Amino acid sequence: MSPDHATTAEAVDSAEGALLLRVLSAFLREDVVGLRTRSTTVEREDGRWLRLPTGTEQGSALLLPIGEDGFQSEFAARRPLLVRESDGSELTGCDAVLGALTALADPVDLPGFVSFAEECRQTLATMRLHDRTADEVGDALTARFGADPADWTGLASAVAHDTLAARLDHPVYPTARGRSGLDDAQLRAYAPEFHPHLALRWLAVPRGAVTVPGGAELLPASWPSPADLGLPELADSHLALPVHPLSLGAPLREALREAGLEDSAVLADRPYREAVPTLSMRTVAMADEPALHLKLPLVTATLGMRNRRTIKPVTLDHGAAGQRLLEAVIGREPRFKDTILHADETVYAHAGHELLAVLCRRYPAGLDEAVVLPMAALLSTAPGGRLLIDHLADRFYDGDPVALFDAFTTLLLDWQTTLFDYGIAIESHQQNVSLVLDRTPEDGVTRLRLLFKDDDGPRFNLPRMRQTLGVAEADELTAAFQDRRMFGEDYRAVADMFTTITLHLCVSAYAFGLAGHGRAPREALLELVRERLAEAAERLGTGPGEPGAALRERVLDAAELPVKAMVTAGTLLTKERSGASDINTHYTTGPNYLRPRKRDAR
Structure with a gap:
């Protein structure tokens, strides 16, 4: 069309x-x-x-x-x-x-039901816009990156996979394609599903008002000075912070007023540098420096009206601490050294307000020949009408999408259950985990790696962490996490996050999805998931009090599994009404599709 x-x-x-x-x-x-x-x-x-x-x-x-x-x-x-x-x-x-x-x-x-009705209207308008523009966007991606998305290599091409993912529905949240308050023109100009190039705006802020852990010299070498922005008189006194174009106007003015900076911060008149939106929309990849992504606050909301896309400064601290925590585990588990990658999220800046902040996310080197794509893109429709996972399977797994599914499931569950062993669960959903596919330079064998980012909301079984890491190291690694909801004394919260994020969204959604697309019988795919998870539990030990026993009790053999109640907590009910302490970890229950008796009954 x-x-x-x-x-x-x-x-x-x-x-x-x-x-x-x-x-x-x-x-x-x-x-x-x-x-x-x-x-x-x-x-x-x-x-x-x-x-x-x-x-x-x-x-x-x-x-x-x-x-x-x-x-x-x-x-x-x-x-x-x-x-x-x-x-x-x-x-x-x-x-x-x-x-x-x-x-x-x-x-x-x-009020929550009224808001959700509006959410549905916005989502429906977006879906219709997606339908009208599918061929247009597909043709543009093909012209820019090539006909086969399995050949879209390097970080400059990775955002094209984000474009495909942004046109696919979320496995759980029904109105995920809607973004509050944005019209068709704004979506075309700034949303990832249209792969636009946008010009960043910049704000010169007094240096004394800006927090940059480790010092401003850690900012990327390409970071502009006020002089580069046409404000040479502020070169010595101010530091530049990027502003997303959608945050200009009243939102920015109000943020500056609340931060006490309305008389001292200066918005540069002209844009500086182009960027391309990634799947999260508020995070943009620099067009001339694709290994650098800037996470910028937005006033819009996704996955629920209460799920605003601003950036609380404390979450920047948490993200850097999450990266250090995972690096510490990999240091003790060398088999993951070459298979689990993490973007660097230790450089960021903020002016004490959730609209005056930026994360400088830098991706690892050496990915120029690799296909890098968010897991969320796997079941998306590629230009030409085939599923993206089929293209990838053709190039890397002899045309077998189930083999690709098994490969990333095995590695993902091995890594995430290793974290479980340490008493850790991370909120690494489909958007925050990328597949990195290439061939080894020595013998040309397919190589699969996983690339993580945005690990600012973990859950901890603190006694287990102190047992595995030692009291001093565990306490040091968790000291920066200021949200006490992250800490528990047992495996309850860790198992819930592992189940709702890793199992449901990053593994089982693909088992059900591939079955729905006719790639394999559902029972065979679920049996594969159970086998891989059972193997992981055995590695952790299934004796009394061992982590593998907790994994079996709370996941493999549980009568029911926790399920995110995202609509309830995100839009319909206030926290007081829902009882949700955190809208991202508010649960209901659903069937345990991994139990053989449940599957036989169906």
């Missing part, structure tokens, strides 16, 4: 139907308005339905058609609609369905 072709009614219906299926499934999974716990099952000619009472009158109920799911919920929506039992009328479209469910919400929660 050409970019200027009007969206057909059928395409609109298809986009809205797909979104509504995900929304209804998420509501069911998270038990929104009691959809899971207050409903009863009803068998009808076309299959199973849920009946949700809406009042005391006869026939006062909503009916939802459901089918087997098995991933993070026992059931999922089967058709994108609700039916009023009283008269058999069908409610279709996001507004009608959400309106009916909102009417069942506690009045105190109405």
